[in-house]
Amino acid sequence: MATTTSKEFLPRGRKIFTSIPDIFFIPEFVFGGLVWILVASTRVYPDNPLGWVMFVSIFCFVLTTIWFFSFLIGANQRSIWPSLDAGYHFLAVVFYLSASVDLAYVTILKGRVLSAENLKIYRLDIAAVVMSYVATLLYFLHAIFSAIRWKRCE
Template identity: 75%
Template sequence: MASTTSGDVLPTGGRVFITFPDLFFIPEFVIGGLVWILVASTRVMPDNPLGWVMFVSVFCFVGTTLWFFIFICGGNQSSFWPAMDAGFHFLAVVFYLSASVDLAYITFLKGEVLSLIGDLKNYRLDISAVVMSHVATLLYFLHAIFSAIRWKRA
């Protein structure tokens, strides 16, 4: 894997697929999309915490998509982009961590009720969403840490 050094600018074009930490873009798309799909496919009770989870998953999915296309098209060559890259991913970590904790807590509370009434399909979807949400948090965290290291080297 290629890595950006202190003299390099942020990668553009096809280099996005081989530079570290930018190769996290694709797993962030996939896992973030799975969180979005899994939460959207279950019953939304209570509305407010799961609404926050949906907002975070859609915001991060759209933000990562825009960020990825900016990198692919080469619009990231100004001196402020490394700081913005680290900042966006740290914001995504904070958002996803709060959403993951909310989702895990709501799933825990719903699990007791859903297991009593025999609605295990929705409970399993909720558990899958919790796992994928925590994996997305980890991916964004790793991307944020390595983006901050790259920013400080530049």
């Protein structure tokens, strides 16, 4: 007699707090939010590269929040979700890496013409660069482990 079982593609509910790639959601929130806050609390000058950094940090924060809640409520149980999970996190890595490089470059340029009154802003920019690279690393780890899980689910 054959039994039908439902295949669970990705963890849902409380299981996401114990599975390896999904445990990175919380640190991604924290460090991505810190990038957003730190860049927003400084002078956004020059507009072009720092506008990209703000876009990436807000975009990834909002999409990671939506992604997290879709995992939490269990809306991720179709066969396409493992590939979407790996794809989104690789996209986030590319976005965050480009934003981190731009932010580091702008911070280096600001450090060359440093005055006493701009020292606090310069330190905030340095903190934003560090948090941006940490967020990039977290998204990279999440992407690698999601790709491994995707290959296992095939």
